[in-house]
Amino acid sequence: MKKRGKGMGCMWYPIGFTVMANPSAATVKVNEDGTATLITGTVETGQGSLTVLGQIAAEELGISTDDVHVVSADTDATPMDTGAIASRTTYVTGNAIQLAAEKAKNILFDVAAPMLGVRPDQLEAKDRRIQVKGFPQSCLPIGEVAAHAQNGAGTPALGSASYNPPTVAMDPETGQGKPFSTYVYATQIAEVEVDEETGEVEVLRIAAAHDCGTAINPMLVEGQIQGGISMGVGMAIQEEMLFDDEGRQINPNLTNYIMPTSLDMPDLEVDIVENFDPTGPFGAKGVGEPTAVATSAAICNAIYDAVGARIYNLPATAEKVLAAIKSKDHSDRQKYLPAG
């Protein structure tokens, strides 16, 4: 008989490690045609980070994302970036870019202030213009200000900055410190169907609620969460590297290392729980790796809810689930949990 169950998994995940140097540097320049060029050392691997970083520069400069030309990952020319790792790009690289764009913007403000007859701190960058706060009709096109900055004032609108998450060293006595700059939180709920006769698990539905600070690009955040869940489903019930006695992997092919296909994917419901993190660019934190963390816990709790069997090592293959169902005294628990 097939039985259904629901389970929940909750997690937190650190963003912006501080245990060692973790810097990103960036350069932003505003061009005479009102566009901007963003130069960053980070690399796009498909997650959409260059889109998000372009959005951050655009927001700071009051121009459209389409106006930002992103130059990235040229080791001959682009500034240093620790890398597209550790779910850090939006947060760390994003902070560097916002700071760099702010510097370029301040040059534009210095140049525009005498042109508009106000102080630089009375200006804002909005709708492709440098305008007087509260008096938007008193304004100049950003391209005109940028042209005047380089051809008139002799101060091209250019900003370079770096960001390294602030470190608080661990106290050797208390173990207290700040190992990460900020944290994200998530809860996922899984619904599964377990075949009591074979132990086979089918994941039917997963609802995922994730905090990532400000979702700068909600569609890309959703894509990260959906992708992370597919990795979590694989980790929970399918994917396992097997080794022989000599340490050689015995399933090094996609025929025997089984990862989720479209048929293995449950229906997904994604809920982005936004909040504002004051240390992130426009309140953003991160979303990459955290998306896969809660999934296997939620699925294993759902298996327990369905058939009363606890799985203590992954993946929860049909063999393991069937064995656990047959030994409902959960004697396998001792095998996988540390004593006590």
Next chain:
Amino acid sequence: MTDVTLTINGEERSASVPPETSLLRLLRDEFFLTGSKLGCDVGDCGACTVIVDGLPVNACLMLAGQVDGRDVVTIEGLATLEDLHPIQKAFEEFASLQCGFCGPGVIISAKGLLDRNPDPTKEEIKDALSGNLCRCTGYTKMIEAVQDAARILRGEKEAA
């Protein structure tokens, strides 16, 4: 050597290749059509999917000699100079791909489905894409894009 003459994306092409050459190697190495990707080369990943006489196949599992006289459509045959194919447009619109390596194969599998079944259910779409492995996306946005492209191709919705 094996002589092969086939139609690729509407154009007749010929080549003379060693008999063990796969259709994928023929496309990539002889005709420089590198849109079809070489992933696993043993028919597991689907990154090399092309359409042969109307049906999606793994180009790595077919010999060049087997396509003599047949009609092959690759990812390069979908877009025109002016416009992307509606499936490609929908994939862009829905941000369906991330790293993109599986993309050409997925899009060709989707085209193979929609050519035969213009109004597929979600389950039929999942089934049609099940031979294309994707590590990044969880397939969700691909399925949504195929549903949207189907509506556009049926004329029920304007292209974006």
